[in-house]
Amino acid sequence: MLHRRVYQFLIVYGLGLALLLGIKYLLDLSNYVIPGPMEIWTTCREVTRRYFADVMDTMTVAIIGQVLSICMAGFIGIVGRQTTWLGSFVKVAAYNVQAYPIVALAPIIFILLGDGFISRLLIAAMICYFPLLLSVLGIMSEPVRDIEHFYRNTGRLRWQLEVKIRAFENIGKLTTVVAGSATLAMAGTIVAEFIAANAGIGYSIRIALYQSDLGKILVALFLIGISLSIYQGLLEWMGALVRKAWESQ
Amino acid sequence: MQLSFNQITFRYPGTDTTVFEDLSFQMAGPGFNALFGPSGVGKTSLARMLTGDLDDFSGQLQTRDIDRILYSYNLERLPGWSAVGKHLERITTPEQQAKREQLVDLFGMTPFLGSRFSQLSLGQKNRINLIRYLLQDFQMLIMDESLANVDELTREKIILNIKALFPDKFFIYISHNIIEVSKFCRDILVLAGSGKKRPAAVVRGQDLQAGQSLEKQHLETTMLEIMNAA
Incomplete structure (x- = not known):
């Protein structure tokens, strides 16, 4: 699944690049608007090392933010699965709050917390938290009746067992959601860096934008895409390992 | 042990569909009794009334010497994270261990204890599910x-x-197999399909025990009575 993710990205990136170059040659655009293959290659050699470090910086923030989100979504999802007053309240609150665009809050976070690590982390976590929460809530509040019936009927269904049954039955969905949330965490971090931070690949893209240097942006996009594909592939692989380990108990 | 339904009326919530109207019957236990009738006639609803899962009905449902009612059905599954033998071990008290081994052997499930639930055939799945219910503390077990x-x-x-x-437990056996209920059950509540004058009737079955021989005449009579009532 790792190599499949990378292949898919390379195909999509290659098609995108070909389209861009096609437009360039079709409309006879200058290298200033869309750089040619040689210019892109030269830019690539110049900035790859620096941009790779930036991508790793961004990715570190995104991963920490994603882990925080998973923990929070897991906790709230488990509380919100209940049919009690608290469970219903958590569910309704989660559905209502997620409707608000978190990116719109980013400036407030930067004003209050500055343009450092914490702001980037918070925005990354918040952006991937709500979709994760909704998925976890959906999975955790859906009873697996055919399995739970016996335990409920015999008074053995403690909350830990209930969560275990629901997680096990939906491990494929959970893995997909976690892998998908990596993109959101990365997007959140890049958006945060793009808005106001002073580090990371989002910050480098902002500078490239001010310089109108599409070559740099294309190199940044390639590095973001390939790193994210590898990370998502690793998450899926780990999900498959967890399932395998769980099933072989 | 006794189970009695007195003038029970039940409609599916939010609909005008009447499942039971003034349904009254009695069944005595312990032993094997049955619910019989065409699909959709309300057998499972009746079972769920007994377990307390359905309480939106009028009339009186009374039980005597029956405190703990369990309900098992054929679509149940065991979790897939360990072998069925492990699951059985976890839900059995040390005192029940010998009974567990006996049941597993009698049900022909010994060779499959190391298998996951998903690896079993449908019949094996149902047998392993029934074993775990029989290992619980109950006075009445509904076998749907x-x-x-x-x-x-x-x-x-x-x-x-x-x-x-x-021998001291009350079983309610829900099945579509007319020969089986006629042969093995004592009181058979036959729930009639639409268009019948009487909504339900209790027919006396043969209640065959191990070692007894089958009375063919009696069996045929029971089956005819059930066919007439259903």
Whole structure:
């Protein structure tokens, strides 16, 4: 699944690049608007090392933010699965709050917390938290009746067992959601860096934008895409390992 | 042990569909009794009333000497994270260990204890599910198609063994197999399909025990009565 993710990205990136170059040659655009293959290659050699470090910086923030989100979504999802007053309240609150665009809050976070690590982390976590929460809530509040019936009927269904049954039955969905949330965490971090931070690949893209240097942006996009594909592939692989380990108990 | 329904009326919530209207009957336990009737006639609803899962009905439902009612059905599954033998161990008290081994052997499930639930055939799944219910503390066990997909000979062997091993328990056997309920059950509540004058009738079955021989005449009479009532 790792190599499949990378292949898919390379195909999509290659098609995108070909389209861009096609437009360039079709409309006879200058290298200033869309750089040619040689210019892109030269830019690539110049900035790859620096941009790779930036991508790793961004990715570190995104991963920490994603882990925080998973923990929070897991906790709230488990509380919100209940049919009690608290469970219903958590569910309704989660559905209502997620409707608000978190990116719109980013400036407030930067004003209050500055343009450092914490702001980037918070925005990354918040952006991937709500979709994760909704998925976890959906999975955790859906009873697996055919399995739970016996335990409920015999008074053995403690909350830990209930969560275990629901997680096990939906491990494929959970893995997909976690892998998908990596993109959101990365997007959140890049958006945060793009808005106001002073580090990371989002910050480098902002500078490239001010310089109108599409070559740099294309190199940044390639590095973001390939790193994210590898990370998502690793998450899926780990999900498959967890399932395998769980099933072989 | 006694179970009695007095003028029970039940409609599916939010609809005008009447499932039971003034349904009254009595069943005495312990032993094997049955619910019989065409699909959709309300057998499972009646079972759920007994377990307390459905309480939106009028009339009186009374039980005597029955405190703990369990309900098993044929679509139940065991979690997939460990072998079925492990699951059985976890839900059995040390005192029940010998009974567990006996049931597993009688139900022909010994070779499959190391298998995951998903690796079993439908009949094996139902047998392992029924074993775990029989290992619980109960006075009444409702078996809703709990032996579906099990071959006839094995099913007969299982029912006779359950009768012999649990003589003080009340079983309600829900099945579409007219020969089986006529043969093995004592009181058979036949819920009639639409268009019948009487909504329900209790027919006396043969209540065959291990070692007894089948009275063919009696069996045929029971089956005819059920056919007339259904």
